[in-house]
Amino acid sequence: MPTTCVNCSKAVGDQQSNIQCDACKGSIHLTCTDLRAEDRVTRHKVREIKIICNPCSSNIEIFANLKSMLDKYNEDLQQKINKIDGKVDEMAGRIVGLEDKLSVAGQYSTAQVPIK
Ligand SMILES: [Zn+2]
Numbered sequence: 001m002p003t004t005c006v007n008c009s010k011a012v013g014d015q016q017s018n019i020q021c022d023a024c025k026g027s028i029h030l031t032c033t034d035l036r037a038e039d040r041v042t043r044h045k046v047r048e049i050k051i052i053c054n055p056c057s058s059n060i061e062i063f064a065n066l067k068s069m070l071d072k073y074n075e076d077l078q079q080k081i082n083k084i085d086g087k088v089d090e091m092a093g094r095i096v097g098l099e100d101k102l103s104v105a106g107q108y109s110t111a112q113v114p115i116k
């Protein structure tokens with residue numbers, strides 16, 4: 001299967017002149033990266049640097065944008081939840097107050113019922 005470079009779409013030749021994208025595992029010409037040959041055999045081999053091809057880096061950008069959008073939605077949602085929580089607490093307080101009144105009213109009406 002002929003392999004093409006993910007950056008320039010041209011055929012990729014021998015192993016020595018290309019490198020793998022760390023995200024999609026696609027092949028990239030060494031000349032299509034800003035990596036020097038000595039970096040490939042030293043820094044990349046020991047995983048000190050990551051190689052990300054152009055399509056992956058634009059995807060990463062899209063994901064980063066989506067993530068920040070989601071974070072914003074989460075923030076808005078959390079604020080709404082906090083507001084609802086506040087209302088629920090307020091209503092719970094009212095219900096407790098009503099229950100107190102009801103039990104007082106209950107005792108009162110029981111006392112008013114003539115027992116024969
Ligand atoms: Zn290339």
Ligand SMILES: [Zn+2]
Pocket residue numbers: 006021022023024025026052053054055056057
């Ligand atoms: Zn890639």
